[in-house]
Amino acid sequence: KKFTDINTALFGNDDLSWTQLDWIKAKSTHQLYLLDSAQSVKPADLPAEVTAALVQQARSANSFFRLVSQMRVAGGTDYIEFIGRIFAGTQQGPESFGNYELRFFDDIAEMRKEIFEKDKEVGLSRMIAGYAWPWASKNDPSEVDIQIGNLGLTWNRTATDWINSPTSLEEVGSIHTVQGYDLNYAGVIIGPDLGYDPVSKKIVFHRENYHDKKGKENNPRLGIEYTDEDLLNYVVNIYRVLLTRGIKGTFVFVCDPALREQLGQNFDPQL
Known part of the structure; x- marks a missing residue:
């Protein structure tokens, strides 16, 4: 119900294609996304094709940056x-x-x-x-x-x-x-x-x-x-x-x- 209510408030309808990514875009002027598709652990997460499209858009705009190291695991x-x-x-x-x-x-x-x-x-x-x-x-x-x-x-x-x-x-x-x-x-x-x-x-x-x-x-x-x-x-x-x-x-x-x-x-x- 909340999902439907938020879609209606933001976009005027409850189109099935809206996701929480659309909410972010609707409520902000600039976005910075940190993406790791290997940490998607349930079906309710953003679909892989949605995040892949986001990456492609960033590449096209020369605003894609690959992180090549991590600071948690000493290995x-x-x-x-x-x-x-x-x-x-x-x-x-x-x-x-x-x-x-x-x-x-x-x-x-x-x-x-x-x-x-x-x-x-x-x-x-x-x-x-x-x-x-x-x-x-x-x-x-x-x-x-x-x-x-x-x-x-x-x-x-x-x-x-x-x-x-x-x-x-x-x-x-x-x-x-x-x-x-x-x-x-x-x-x-x-x-x-x-x-x-x-x-x-x-x-x-x-x-x-x-x-x-x-x-x-x-x-x-x-x-x-x-x-x-x-x-x-x-x-x-x-x-x-x-x-x-x-x-x-x-x-x-x-x-x-x-x-x-x-x-x-x-x-x-x-x-």
């Missing part, structure tokens, strides 16, 4: 590109990234223990995961949300500034709590929403294990239904974001056995 651009190749299936074995601590775990409890140790040492160390389990504890705080082997974990109790909340170290944060935040160490759980097909040799999406309603919501307004391949791209982007939150290091645990074996080939347990 640098090499690490960012490594994560991209991991999910593209083009990475050929382990790499090292200087002092950046990248570790792959077969035991989720051991990874959690290490995150607690890092938090004692340097602070701002948290467990984060893809939205591959229902948020049962939202309505019943006694519920366990994430059960992996003998370890039961709960989702973030708050979505507002979760990282700095008093109970965050004991909890697991979702994409909605960490996008835009920095951590010193991130313990990333790649959940059963992703798997690996050894026949096609590709990462696959398991819709039944993806529990973000907004993350897989179709758009009846525009007559759009999202396929598993569409949603795979969004979920992979989520994990790219999660795996690039850690300034000093990233720890990784993969739930799906076939995917764990496949991705594990690109991590050196000694690093």
